[in-house]
Amino acid sequence: MKMSFGLTFRSAKGRGIANPSRQCSKGSTELFVPASPPLDPEKVKELQRFITLSKRLLVMTGAGISTESGIPDYRSENVGLYARTDRRPIQHSDFVRSAPIRQRYWARSFVGWPRFSSHQPNPAHWALSTWEKLGKLYWLVTQNVDALHTKAGSRRLTELHGCMHRLEYNGRISAHCNICLPGSRDSPASASRVAGIIGMCHHTRVLCLDCGEQTPRGLLQERFQVLNPTWSAEAHGLAPDGDAFLSEEQVQNFQVPSCVQCGGRLKPDVVFFGDTVNPDKVDFVHKRVKEADSLLVVGSSLQVYSGYRFILTAQEKKLPIAILNIGPTRSDDLACLKLNSRCGELLPLIDPR
Secondary structure: OOOOOOOEEEEEOOEEEEOOOOOOOHHHHOOOOOOOOOOOHHHHHHHHHHHHHOOOEEEEEOHHHOHHHOOOOOOOOOOOHHHHOOOOOOEHHHHHHOHHHHHHHHHHHHHHHHHHOOOOOOHHHHHHHHHHHOOOEEEEEEOOOOOHHHHOOOOOEEEOOEOOOOOOEOOEOOOOOOOOOOOOOOOOOHHHHHHHHHHOOOOOEEEEOOOOOEEEHHHHHHHHHHHOOOOEEEOOOEOOOOOEOOOHHHHOOOOOOOOOOOOOOEEEOEOOEOOOOOHHHHHHHHHHHHHOOEEEEEOOOOOOHHHHHHHHHHHHOOOOEEEEOOOOOOOHHHOOEEEOOOHHHHHHHOOOO
């Protein structure tokens, strides 16, 4: 299956211009959602019962919750990256050791960034945010780097693999929550304020692998534009982690800036494939699982061990586990309830009170 997205980027007089002809319409958000059966009323009732009985619910989300926002995932049948192409994500070790691979990554990120950073939460993200505000959701763990939970107003949140939209406020970043804003999280204006700030965010962190210097992602985008004033590219597809598909010919002339402090290698503040999650963050999530009385998986096949390990912890603690995911998962045999439905269709039907 070949999909063309008409996403272009040109640098002219230091300014990048994204092709406006392809905005995030309802049609484009449907591209990456796998087929699923109609909602089963009995299954809806079973999930409602599961949520009603939960007093300290921990929710873990994966890429499947964001496909309805127009962001592709890796493993969904027929529509995931692995099904559509023979492309594979960049491995951490390759990124660290190879300048050409870093060049390819940053060229693709440069083109994909305006589109990726503009994605918005869908009803599933908003539902989980509401559950938190009503006291039903004890903690939220996401494997995604798209910041859509934060845009929806979630605050009791751990981003397991980091975030492409890391936002600093007065220089502070919460150790386990990806945003630190003043005021009560229960304020009616909080969600819209967070969404607005992140939508314009220039404080996403890019780290120097050599000296640790932090560079705002928005500033790096401007440096890309200055270094590549005549460079242009049309993407051949959109990848799950915010980069766009480009040919080797398009990439070879792209100039990548180095760290302004030491001339070192720059990398986004996220966990690449083949890298490991910070042990302190892992310990923190294990504690939250042990404090919970139930666990709900939303939109994850649990194929990656960084998330699967928490299911094993829940099993050891004999927590009831429910899974909402289109298609099989690694933990179906551990769940007391499995639902094959769209996250954005089912979650808003559940009354968290």
